Amino acid sequence: MTANRIRIVFLGTPAFSVPALQVLNAHERIEIVAVVTQPDRPAGRGQKLTSPPIKTLADELGLPVFQTVSIKKDEALKAHLKSLAPDFLVTVAFGQILTQEVLDIPKVGTVNAHASLLPEFRGANPIQQAILQGKSETGITTMLTELGVDTGPMLLKHVVSITPETTMGSLTEQLSQAAGPLLLDTLVGMAAGRVHPQTQPHELATHAPKCQKEDAILSWQDSAHQLQLKIRAFNPAPGAATFLNGERIKLLKAREYQANPAAQSEEILKSDQPGQILAIIDTGLLVRTGQGILEVNSLQPAGKKEMAARDWALGAFKAVNGKRELGTFNAGQSAPLPA
Numbered sequence: 075m076t077a078n079r080i081r082i083v084f085l086g087t088p089a090f091s092v093p094a095l096q097v098l099n100a101h102e103r104i105e106i107v108a109v110v111t112q113p114d115r116p117a118g119r120g121q122k123l124t125s126p127p128i129k130t131l132a133d134e135l136g137l138p139v140f141q142t143v144s145i146k147k148d149e150a151l152k153a154h155l156k157s158l159a160p161d162f163l164v165t166v167a168f169g170q171i172l173t174q175e176v177l178d179i180p181k182v183g184t185v186n187a188h189a190s191l192l193p194e195f196r197g198a199n200p201i202q203q204a205i206l207q208g209k210s211e212t213g214i215t216t217m218l219t220e221l222g223v224d225t226g227p228m229l230l231k232h233v234v235s236i237t238p239e240t241t242m243g244s245l246t247e248q249l250s251q252a253a254g255p256l257l258l259d260t261l262v263g264m265a266a267g268r269v270h271p272q273t274q275p276h277e278l279a280t281h282a283p284k285c286q287k288e289d290a291i292l293s294w295q296d297s298a299h300q301l302q303l304k305i306r307a308f309n310p311a312p313g314a315a316t317f318l319n320g321e322r323i324k325l326l327k328a329r330e331y332q333a334n335p336a337a338q339s340e341e342i343l344k345s346d347q348p349g350q351i352l353a354i355i356d357t358g359l360l361v362r363t364g365q366g367i368l369e370v371n372s373l374q375p376a377g378k379k380e381m382a383a384r385d386w387a388l389g390a391f392k393a394v395n396g397k398r399e400l401g402t403f404n405a406g407q408s409a410p411l412p413a
Contacts, residue, residue, distance in 0.1 A: 080265050083160045085110045085168040089127045090250045094166045097254025099135055107158045109139040146173040155179050184219040187253040193279035196224035201245055203282035205307040211235050214252050216260040218271050227271030232256045241309040292316045293405050294349035298330045298366035317406025324374040331360055331369040351400040358383040
């Protein structure tokens with residue numbers, strides 16, 4: 075490593091990685107000698123072959139970019155990266171497992187930006203898990219990568235608050251924007267001898283396994299608190315879902331309903347059937363849960379765009395003789411999930 079320049083190979087793939095590459099490329103101390111990403115893949119309704127966001131950005135920045143199905147099997151790429159003699163490999167949501175041979179390429183080490191406050195939430199879905207488990211904060215941890223899953227020594231951390239309005243989408247964006255400056259501080263700090271690896275307290279580790287589509291189906295036996303966490307954790311994708319008369323509906327915004335004394339006295343709120351739509355109010359729908367009432371504010375019917383829950387309900391439940399017969403949401407386990 076020279077006194078003035080830090081040579082890095084950047085490995086990343088999705089949009090989450092883009093701000094970090096922009097920040098590192100813009101800094102005078104950082105020299106990006108190569109960018110490695112995954113191959114073009116079909117995307118969208120037309121399944122058009124589409125480049126990963128990192129390839130698109132690397133091309134715009136004029137950086138040498140390499141795409142590989144498997145870096146651990148790509149002998150030509152590994153040989154080329156070794157010839158570049160980088161000080162660091164930097165990984166941000168690259169999406170491939172690195173072998174020891176790859177980790178040995180840089181002179182100093184491989185630095186990863188992981189989207190949690192390690193050792194909490196090691197694994198594939200730390201952002202969703204932070205919301206699902208009702209955490210008040212999470213963050214980004216830079217770490218030295220080793221063969222274990224997110225077990226390497228920690229370097230620096232950046233903390234982000236989680237509010238009752240935080241969704242997976244908004245939290246992903248916050249953490250994405252935080253990764254670049256933290257990586258920059260990490261690399262420059264390590265080069266100056268100010269940042270030193272710290273062993274993780276492994277006994278405190280928790281895990282964030284990959285979520286399946288079935289995990290996003292709502293069970294109305296759960297409490298209102300649990301349901302609103304799930305709705306936020308699966309917004310925007312795949313969307314927490316429920317069913318009404320066989321139709322799959324995504325619930326996108328909801329909160330625990332804090333009933334006032336007048337509302338609590340209404341006969342309609344005494345239903346004990348979880349999933350029962352109790353009332354249409356100005357801000358949405360009131361739905362009975364296993365514990366408490368959920369106020370659903372916005373949703374997305376199958377094949378349509380997001381809309382206010384109240385507007386949907388006024389169209390879905392027609393008034394007969396001045397009275398609306400409101401339906402009951404259910405888990406719809408028998409209904410097939412979309413591919």
